Amino acid sequence: MSEYGVLLVSHVSEIVEGLTALLKEVASDVSITSAGGTDDGGIGSSFDKVQAAVEANQSGKILAFYDLGSSKMNLEMVKEVTDKEITLFDTAFIESAYTASALLQAGVPIEEIKKQLEPLKIK
């Protein structure tokens, strides 16, 4: 497994399931975990699910990507309570998660990856 893992947070479980499939195709050695929707399977975001996805990630350092509003807020709240190192990206969700995963798989250094994500910042 790579030093850094990838975490995906969305309001909809199918969105992160689909995105995970897309990423795994190019990043089989990167730990990718996700949290989608609310606890009862509805549309929204869940602190508990985000926390579980952070703990389930096999890497101690995590690059996190999200879709809208509360996904980010829950990520930040989990970041405050976890021992893992989480870096949050305010970037285009699909494009940046793909870029990060592909570059991690290729063994590109983290600083270089961050640089490549910069132009994808949209929020």
Added chain:
Amino acid sequence: MLTVESTIKWLNLFSEKVEKNKDYLSELDQAIGDGDHGANMARGVAAMNEALSNKSFDSIQDVLKTAAMALLSKIGGASGPLYGSALIAMAKQAGEDRSDLASIIQAGSDGIQKRGKAEPGDKTMVDVWVPVVNALKNNKLSADIIKKAVQDTEPLKAKKGRASYLGDRSIGHIDPGSMSSGYLFETLIEGDTL
């Protein structure tokens, strides 16, 4: 003044008011958001009620922290981490000085701003919390002040949250989170907590 009993009573009154008005909250959210604010809040306060009735508390801090965790993990929308952050910050402040209600609510307001990065005028619940804090500091909090703060969100253009994606179309509607925050402070008055 806040005591363990008055804090629980306040939060219970808030729960009742949210439950009673959940359809209206969702209706407001339908206009400029995704229409779930009433359902979100009702789910949150139900979990909060259960958590508060299942335990005995020996400090206000403990009450507020328990309420915060229930709201945070059960609301499911932006208002979850926002109300959660507010109550966690309020719990911390109550631990330092429980007699100063204005400072406790101020801590909650700061917690919301820290979490959501909204400023006054962005058409969010911050537009109710900030005027309420100012009124409390001057010993002037009233139902009218709360009502006016909520109403004053109507002409604003949203800069944060779901409604911000609508741009000018967000003008002319009351912000749902401001309405639910209005309920929180109305019940503070109704519960004789001031």
